[in-house]
Amino acid sequence: MPTQPTSIAFVGLGAMGAPMAENLVKRQFRVTGFDMRASAREALVAAGGHAADSAKAAAEGAEVLVLMVVNAAQARSVLFESQAMDALAPGALVILMATCPPGEVEAIAAEVARSGRHLIDAPVSGGVNGARGATLTIMVGAPQDRFDQARPVLDALGDKVFHVGQKPGQGATVKTVNQLLCGVHIAVAAEALSLAEKAGIDGKLLFEIMGGSAASSWMLRDRGPRMHEPDPPVASAVDIFVKDLGIVLDAGRAAKTALPLAAAAHQMFLASSGLGHGGRDDSQVVRAYRALNAKPANDA
Amino acid sequence: MPTQPTSIAFVGLGAMGAPMAENLVKRQFRVTGFDMRASAREALVAAGGHAADSAKAAAEGAEVLVLMVVNAAQARSVLFESQAMDALAPGALVILMATCPPGEVEAIAAEVARSGRHLIDAPVSGGVNGARGATLTIMVGAPQDRFDQARPVLDALGDKVFHVGQKPGQGATVKTVNQLLCGVHIAVAAEALSLAEKAGIDGKLLFEIMGGSAASSWMLRDRGPRMHEPDPPVASAVDIFVKDLGIVLDAGRAAKTALPLAAAAHQMFLASSGLGHGGRDDSQVVRAYRALNAKPANDA
Numbered sequence: 127m128p129t130q131p132t133s134i135a136f137v138g139l140g141a142m143g144a145p146m147a148e149n150l151v152k153r154q155f156r157v158t159g160f161d162m163r164a165s166a167r168e169a170l171v172a173a174g175g176h177a178a179d180s181a182k183a184a185a186e187g188a189e190v191l192v193l194m195v196v197n198a199a200q201a202r203s204v205l206f207e208s209q210a211m212d213a214l215a216p217g218a219l220v221i222l223m224a225t226c227p228p229g230e231v232e233a234i235a236a237e238v239a240r241s242g243r244h245l246i247d248a249p250v251s252g253g254v255n256g257a258r259g260a261t262l263t264i265m266v267g268a269p270q271d272r273f274d275q276a277r278p279v280l281d282a283l284g285d286k287v288f289h290v291g292q293k294p295g296q297g298a299t300v301k302t303v304n305q306l307l308c309g310v311h312i313a314v315a316a317e318a319l320s321l322a323e324k325a326g327i328d329g330k331l332l333f334e335i336m337g338g339s340a341a342s343s344w345m346l347r348d349r350g351p352r353m354h355e356p357d358p359p360v361a362s363a364v365d366i367f368v369k370d371l372g373i374v375l376d377a378g379r380a381a382k383t384a385l386p387l388a389a390a391a392h393q394m395f396l397a398s399s400g401l402g403h404g405g406r407d408d409s410q411v412v413r414a415y416r417a418l419n420a421k422p423a424n425d426a
Numbered sequence: 427m428p429t430q431p432t433s434i435a436f437v438g439l440g441a442m443g444a445p446m447a448e449n450l451v452k453r454q455f456r457v458t459g460f461d462m463r464a465s466a467r468e469a470l471v472a473a474g475g476h477a478a479d480s481a482k483a484a485a486e487g488a489e490v491l492v493l494m495v496v497n498a499a500q501a502r503s504v505l506f507e508s509q510a511m512d513a514l515a516p517g518a519l520v521i522l523m524a525t526c527p528p529g530e531v532e533a534i535a536a537e538v539a540r541s542g543r544h545l546i547d548a549p550v551s552g553g554v555n556g557a558r559g560a561t562l563t564i565m566v567g568a569p570q571d572r573f574d575q576a577r578p579v580l581d582a583l584g585d586k587v588f589h590v591g592q593k594p595g596q597g598a599t600v601k602t603v604n605q606l607l608c609g610v611h612i613a614v615a616a617e618a619l620s621l622a623e624k625a626g627i628d629g630k631l632l633f634e635i636m637g638g639s640a641a642s643s644w645m646l647r648d649r650g651p652r653m654h655e656p657d658p659p660v661a662s663a664v665d666i667f668v669k670d671l672g673i674v675l676d677a678g679r680a681a682k683t684a685l686p687l688a689a690a691a692h693q694m695f696l697a698s699s700g701l702g703h704g705g706r707d708d709s710q711v712v713r714a715y716r717a718l719n720a721k722p723a724n725d726a
Contacts, residue, residue, distance in 0.1 A: 228625065251639045263639045288635050290627060299625040300635060303618045307641035310614045314687045317610075318603045321674075324681045325528065325599040327590060335588050335600060339551045339563045341607035343643035374621075381624045383719045386690040387614045393686065419683045 131156045134279065135188040135214070137181045137204050138224070139166035142250075143194035145258040146223075146283050148173045150192075153282040160184040185210040190219045190279055197369065198226035201234060211241055219276050221246040223264075223283075225305065227373050228298040229380055231267075235294035244268075246276045247294035249301035250284060251308075253362055261285050265304070267296030302377045305370040306388045311345035312367070313391035316412035319353055320419045329354055352409035364411060365404040367395045431456045434579065435488040435514070437481045437504050438524070439466035442550075443494035445558040446523075446583050448473045450492075453582040460484040485510035490579055491520045497669065498526035501534060511541055519576050521546040523564075523583075525605065527673050528598040529680055531567075535594035544568075546576045547594035549601035550584060551608075553662055561585050565604070567596030602677045605670040606688045611645035612667070613691035616712035619653055620719045629654055652709035664711060665704040667695045 132155050136147040139161035147170055150157045157175040160183070161167055167177035178184035181204045185191050191214055193201050201222055205211040211220065220238050222231065222245060235245035247267035256262040262284030266273055273289050280287045290300045315333075318341075322332045333350040336342060352358040371392040378385040398404070398414035406413075432455050436447040439461035447470055450457045457475040460483070461467055467477035478484035481504045485491050491514055493501050501522055505511040511520065520538050522531065522545060535545035547567040556562040562584030566573055573589050580587045590600045615633075618641075622632045633650040636642060652658040671692040678685040698704070698714035706713075 251641065253640065263635065265635060286635070286638055288631065290631060290635070296625070296627060299622065299627055300632060303622050303627070303632060304636060304639060304641045306621065307614060307618050307636060307643075307646070310610065310617075310687065311641070311643060314607060314610045314614075317685055317687050318607050321606065321678060321681070321683050321685060322599065322603050324683045325596070325677075327596060327599055327603070331588065331590060332600060332603060335563065335565060335586070335590070336604060336607060338586055339604060340553065340644045340648070341551065341604045341611070343607075343611060343646075344640045346607070346643075348640070377625075378621060381621070383621050383624045385617055385621060386693065387610065387617050387687055390686040390690045 132190060132279070133158070133188045134190045134192060135160070135184040135210070136192045136194070137161070137184060137210065138194035138196070138200075139163070139170055140194070141254050142257045144169060145254070146192070146194060147175060149260045150279065150282050151175045155279070155282070158184045158188065181208040181210040182213045185213040187213070187215050188218060189215050190221060190276075192221045192279070193224060195224050197224060198230035198234065200224070201226065205234070206237065211238060211243060214243055216242055218243045219246055219272065220244065221248050221276055221279060223248050223250050225249050225301055225370055225373065226298055227376050228295040228302060231298040232293070232295040244272050245294050246272055247297035248276070248280060249297055251301065251304050252284070256284070264288065265290050265297045265300040267291045267294050267298065299377065302374050306374045306385065308345055309367045309371045309374070309395065310387050310391045311343040312349050312408055313394045313411055315343070315346040315350050316353060316394070316415045319350075319412060320415035324419055324421065349409040352407055353412040358407045358409060360405070360407045362408050363405055364395055364398050364408050367408050367411070368392070368399050368404065371395060432490060432579070433458070433488045434490045434492060435460070435484040435510070436492045436494070437461070437484060437510065438494035438496070438500075439463075439470055440494070441554050442557040444469060445554070446492070446494060447475060449560045450579065450582050451475045455579070455582070458484045458488065481508040481510040482513045485513040487513070487515050489515050489518050491518060492579070493520065493522045493524060495524050497524060498530035498534065500524070501526065505534070506537065511538060511543060514543055516542055518543045519546055519572065520544065521548050521576055521579060523548050523550050525549050525601055525670055525673065526598055527676050528595040528602060531598040532593070532595040544572050545594050546572055547597035548576070548580060549597055551601065551604050552584070556584070564588065565590050565597045565600040567591045567594050567598065599677065602674050605667075606674045606685065608645055609667045609671045609674070609695065610687050610691045611643040612649050612708055613694045613711055615643070615646040615650050616653060616694070616715045619650075619712060620715035624719055624721065649709040652707055653712040658707045658709060660705070660707045662708050663705055664695055664698050664708050667708050667711070668692070668699050668704065671695060
């Protein structure tokens, strides 16, 4: 007799969450999703999953709850205010995959533990493409036995699953460091472009050269070409880095650690958002540099 | 009857210059080298080249002069004070491959042009490994006909030869932008490591994860592992980035262009040099971060 498939509640069916939930369906898990948007719930049902009308209803009796919400406040709201946690099966796993401050993750883990459930701190990187292709990088902070238990679910979502520490919060720390690097790499590509444009160098040729040299970064190759477009499709928004570099700097404050490059990069994302571009693709941090370093208008 | 091989004078047989001169010898050019150090001259002769006792003697009648010296001041000294330029054949090419400020390159090009020779602005990236393997990236600013003329020499030294503009100085600008990216990428890898170490994350695992994620850069993968070594072999020294990020910021000043990330990264290389590590491998910029973000000593 076949064993019953693991029942998974999935909350947060956004640009990342929707394809992740669908990847779980494809791996034969029984997935019940919830999102505020009816269209997102309907899309999951069309893909072979189930939908519920509330986070609590999705969590009812589930052995695993995956949280792919926007931030720690939403995770708390789902778990504690919407009472999704108490609806879960006893001993269930709560897999928190949103980017949250490490200190917040520790605090949430403690509350989850008090209810007899277990928090798996498992933030991801790799963006929408990684979510779609199940090629996410997943950075897990959890005791070994819980990590082993969560592994089949994690393996359905990513192909680079790292167990970075035994404590919830350590996954979030690694993700925080990841965002530090990503944010600075995007901003510095924009800074480089800004200097080259001022000197009359063709920006596309510049990035072609830099992308094949020791000056290359994953972000330069990915975001660089979109810096030449006036309004590229949004893979990830400027405001995501306003938030994530904010988390980086908060983690630095909490640990009393000076992070001069992250701080400078955060200013450029903030300025870009303040100029009205927070909802645009994060490559558009270049707009803050162009505002700073524009050539003066000629009288013509 | 076979044509006479092009005669090339090569000044500056250091860590980069020596293997570059040898690559020209391998391609059957007639190479006469000069360096202040007798051992460097002897090594070139052992590799099949020729040596001269002065820059002027090396340049005597040569059709091409390659300058792989430390900076613009040395290039001026070789060309004008040592009178190497006047010793060259009429119409010879001066290929300036050192990293120099774009404004300096323009000024040197003008003086070279007045003597009836032609400056090829051709800085490189790719480091000692690129110099050895003839896989350098070469960024050339020169009129099309001079670029075509220099091409066989450039192709013997690098496999990524880009013609970035018609004016000497534009190659230097692209190299400046390259160094901006490289310097910031090294410093931010050290900054990321510093935050992770403070949180008790294993630095080697961290870089393994980051090296395979969207947070990766060429420099993180190359310099990252050396940040875990107490005193790794010097591929390129901290003081090279003190100089090169200085050139970046000078170029920014000249063009009235704000470069907040480059400025912050320069401070970290400066501090590392000021702490006595200027001669160490540039990965050791991490020592400035460790000085900033050390864990307080425990009473033990």
